Amino acid sequence: MKNSKYKHSIDQIVKSVGGETNIRNVYHCATRLRFQLNDVNKFDEKMAQNVEGVLGTKITGDEAQFVIGGEVGNYYSTVINNYNVSERDDSTSKNVKEGNIFKRIVENIVGVMSPIIIALIGFGLIRAVLALLTLFGLSEESLNYQIINMIGDAGFYFLPMLIAASAARQFKTNQYLAIGLTGILLHPTFQSLVESDISLEIFGLPIREAEYGGSVIPIILIVWVMSYVDRLAEKVIPSILKTMLKPLMIIAIMAPLTLIILGPIGAILGDGLFYIMDYLRVNIPWLVPTLMGTFTPLLVMVGMHPALTPIAQVSFSTAGFEIVQGPGMLASNISQAGATLGVFFKSKDKKMKQIALSSSITALSGITEPALYGVNLKLRKPLIYVMISGGIAGFYAGLSGLVRYSFGSPGLLTLPVFFGEDYMNIIHAIVTLLIGFGLSFVLTLIFGFDESIEPIEEAEDDKIKNDSTVLGNEESSVYSFVEGNLIPIHEVNDEIFSTEKIGPGIAIRPTSAEFKSPVTGAITSVFPSKHAIGLKDDNGLEMLLHIGIDTVKLDGQGFKVFVKEGDRVDQGDVIANIDIEFIENKGFDVTSVLVFTNNRNEPVFVSNDENDALAYVI
Structure with missing residues (x-):
């Protein structure tokens, strides 16, 4: 039996979602195992929450989410190896159709971004390591620097293709056509024409000159529209001709739309988001980091935090840094670590002390689900201390002008993502970390909490x-x-x-x-x-x-x-x-x-x- 260590928990998880036949597909993000279900009413949330290793559960549309933490990959591979279920792909995925329009937009963005966050973190940390190497003397003119920089930059320059693949799954359309259409915007010929003095047009229709390397919003918009063109082609083309004519029809319609309308609209929306964030950074610098520092735990609980990634990426590709996620999430993540360490020292229950210590270490590295679901949310009062401390630390981060230069779940081990040309930025990051950690730790020790489990020791x-x-x-x-x-x-x-x-x-x-x-x-x-x-x-x-x-x-x-x-x-x-x-x-x-x-x-x-x-x- 493969992955036997996790098999028992996976058996219970599969049982809680209504069995193997109720699973349409399965995938995972950095911390959550996600099942898209045929009938969401068969999901037994009470059973799911009692499964060993599951820190929390959530239903979003037709998707059941299991918060696992750092070992989610092992749980995922155990499902794939032991059950006849499909990985999420363009033939089984289903876009969100329930709820109001805002909810649908947010949930589709989350569905697109969640699978690729791992890649963003990986390439982002390469950039952070390069910043450290530069600080310790690596010349920007050296061949080593140029190659490492190329490796770190590749994930972001070709990010539109990652977005296209993920969006095609989310919107239930052909993945390879989506990637091919995205390639039009990244093609060297198009890029050289944009950089030239020529006014671009096709058959007399103007093409907006824009750089699409690293873009997010235009690609999501393009693939979303393509999913409707795909369905139209499926209906109108005779079955005998679909193999040849369907891809031709999709490309013939979507390529001009991509260059003339959808790409430019997405670029304008991205620019608008950047100008809003930049205005707030310049004129009300404390606002966004304070709000993120305070409310990040709630965003994590409802699974909305990946929805902010496109805004952060727009800022990265435009300005080279961002304030949307990094500063505030650093404040919040570290506050989670401080509160759980406080619980470790304050609690009289041996099991809770063990959970609190391990989850505090995990939260220091930027992964907060174990601390949130295993300790702070369960005991309630520590979560309040986390939000207070995160807000105050975020307020400092905003006033000090703290920015993040690359992706990486904000925490002690990912502090290099705050290295930049201004050496004071890393100093402000460290101070933010100390405020969040210290304040939540002290509040937990002073004001305490009600034990959720009575101590084993008795008179x-x-x-x-x-x-x-x-x-x-x-x-x-x-x-x-x-x-x-x-x-x-x-x-x-x-x-x-x-x-x-x-x-x-x-x-x-x-x-x-x-x-x-x-x-x-x-x-x-x-x-x-x-x-x-x-x-x-x-x-x-x-x-x-x-x-x-x-x-x-x-x-x-x-x-x-x-x-x-x-x-x-x-x-x-x-x-x-x-x-x-x-x-x-x-x-x-x-x-x-x-x-x-x-x-x-x-x-x-x-x-x-x-x-x-x-x-x-x-």
Whole structure:
């Protein structure tokens, strides 16, 4: 079995989206595994959120998104290797058709940009490394510089072709024709004509002279229109002639439209966005970085942050730097790291401390989903501290004139993307980083948060062992079913148990994996999901042992049961074993309950000493 480490989680993910037959295609971005579904109503979000390794989920149109983090590539390859599902391509992709026009535009832009962000980061970091090498003495006249610069620049000069391929998938049209049409705008002949003094025209129609290397918006517009021409050609051309005439018709219509109308319109829109951003940078420099520093976590939660990439790229290709994403996202990402580190020091829960420390390190590198979904959003208050700190750090970034010179998820390891001719820019980036990290860390330590999971450590007096008596009367003695920490039944996080609707009982938060029979008698039932066992002692006292809260959803995962219905057991026999860490990692409470279903008038008490019982009266 390939990628067995991730197979169990992928099985649960596929099950949650309605099974293999409900998956139209699958792809991924930097942190999210994305399934386009045939029937989105079959998506079980509750099940999906409990899958190990899944930090969060989101539905966008017909697409189910699973936030994974840095290992998303391994999850993706496990899907491809173990299931008969398609990678997203031009024959299976479907553009967004639901919602208002603004939502549709944003979601289509996100759909186009998400798959290529990895490439932008990679080539962007080559540029950042080149900036560092230059700082340490590499001459711009040297052959080494020119070759490295060519490598880093290639991803951006030919970015329109990457955009065309991704847009063709998104708009469900032919990928190769889209790339070919984009090549018209990048052709050396066209570029040399633009640079000449000749007024360009074709059959008397003027062609706007524009540089399209590195452009985004014109290409998205061209491929979107091409998708409609493609459908028109499909309808009007006879089947017998489609192989020859369909591509000819698409090129014959789209090439003039590309040169005369669509390319220029897209270029004008891009220029307009740049002038707006540049106006804000010059006249209200603090505004954009402050807003991004404050609200980036919310943009990440709804999956809209890639929609800003085209604006950033317009700025890169026009001015050589950008303020749309880099400065504000640096402030926000680092604030996520500071808050989660604060949770690490402040939390009393061992599992939360472990998650907080690892996600803090990840956030420092610019990948914030583990910190956002695993810690800050879960605990709520740290997210507020992140937004406050990110806003203040972003405000400083804006006032100081901080800009980003290349792509790269803003963080400690990608600080080189802030290197430029003005050496103070990197200084301002470091100060922004320190403000965001330090402020969110301090706020978390001072004001704290409400633990989402109660600490495992309990007072010694609340400890209970397997040989402790938990119920006694003239006929029956019932002993503890597991070693752990005793809690009042009314504090159990389940209304059925806490209100004793099915009978009185006791609750224990286990510290041992072994569950033993509390009585000598018979097993009356074993649930298929293995989380609940019915027992009846030899004197007729009936009881239900329920292991964990809401653990029926695990469908037996993490449970081993050693008895079956009708078996005889003695008090102290091992009847089940659980994987506490696995169950907790799935997000479930392992607090277990023993309920007496036909005992409503007798006292229930707990004792570690036969002569000194702690009464719990019904």
